[in-house]
Amino acid sequence: MKVLVLNCGSSSVKYQLFDMTNESASAKGLVERIGIAGSRIRHNKVGDEPVVKNAEIPNHKVAIKLVLEALLDNEHGVLDSLDELTAVGHRVVHAGEKFACSVHINKEVIDALEECVPLAPLHNPANLAGIEAMMEVLPEIPQVGVFDTAFHQTMPDYAYIYGVPYHYYETYKVRRYGFHGTSHFYVSHRAAEILGKPVEDLRIVTCHMGNGSSIAAVKGGISIDTSMGFTPVPGVIMGTRAGDLDPQLITFLQEQDGMDPKAINHILNKESGILGISGVSSDLRDVEEAAESGNKRALLAENMLYYGVRKYIGAYAAAMGGIDAIVFTAGIGENSITARARICDGLAFLGAVIDPEKNNIRGKEAVISTDDSSVKILVVPTNEELVIARDTKGKMAELK
Ligand code: AMP
Secondary structure, X not given: OEEEEEEXXXXXXXXXXXXXXXXXXXXXXXXXXXXXXXXXXXXXXXOOOOEEEEOXXXXXXXXXXXXXXXXXXXXXXXXXXXXXXXXXXXXXXXXXXXXXXXXXXXXXXXXXXXXXXXXXXXXXXXXXXXXXXXXXXXXXXOEEEEEOOHHHHHOOHHHHOOOOOHHHXXXXXXXXXXXXXXXXXXXXXXXXXXXXXXXXXXXXXXXXXXXXXXXXXXXXXXXXXXXXXXXXXXXXXXXXXXXXXXXXXXXXXXXXXXOOHHHHHHHHHHHOHHHHHHOOOOOHHHHHHHHHOOOHHHHHHHHHHHHHHHHHHHHHHHHOOOOOEEEEEHHHXXXXXXXXXXHHOOOHHXXXXXXXXXXXXXXXXXXXXXXXOOEEEEEOOOOHHHHXXXXXXXXXXXXX
């Protein structure tokens, strides 16, 4: 059974083809700069060198045709015929309160996702463009939507309602949704497997730290709280997103600088966080380097990030009535030895003690706490594509 996983952005399509008989990926790639000059596809048959083809790619339909051509290519392809493809799984960012699990996509699902566009005006239209393009190109292939928000739908109301008048929730569905759900689900459940314990018995804080970062409290295998909110802006500082703020700061800045909502959104999403504080880069590697050579604002950005994550770990330990494991994932969580060490420094009072030698790894699964640390600390590389492929396979079985 072969499943194609698609992650469609406004100007890009990331793809991965899985053989679900053994859950192996046989090819992956990226279509970039859709609708912009210089568009191209980078295709990688697993085990081979990537190949790049420049082409005019005005829209998602052309992008998807190129993906299918690449998968069928005589030299670099992995399929003899599109008949081998059983289903397509899509990453979709926002399902609002409509879907708490993955769904087989039909007309009603598309309508529901369109209704969610005001909640994710940048992401959902791109995800829908990918779904609609796929439906046009391969109408007979079933498609499944896997949502970033779904895993967090188990949060209790007191964790997701904001302290503004309740009618804003009723009218505009203003509430905490949370994101990176597929990643928090994967790494928490994988951590339980690594520890050899049922996930139902564990209280885990998952730290997804990449260019976008979110922390989640996963109790008994379900999400009970997370640091992102109505949008992906809140929580810890990120590459270019601000993280938690006093909301009245926005109106203050509007009054001071006369900025409109678009300008404010740009600042909060693109000019803040690690980039905005350090003035160096949104990339933590550059900021770590600058801090080491004495740049004070780079050091401040690092300190803010590590302090912020540590505070969330403490808060979520309290929210879950204790903690059994801390899991690090995504670009920073998987690769930054310094970030993990600095975040966990001072968590011994919770029973979480990192082992510097075990922590000296990048990009692979490992338990990095000391043997006698009662809270286990793990690195688990995330694999959202595999979750999407598994869910797609699962939905196909239900359809039979
Ligand atoms: P992601 O969004 O998951 O791709 O993560 C991107 C972030 O991971 C960027 O801030 C990178 O600086 C960070 N990152 C990747 N590799 C390393 C590394 N070796 N050390 C520190 N940060 C890293």
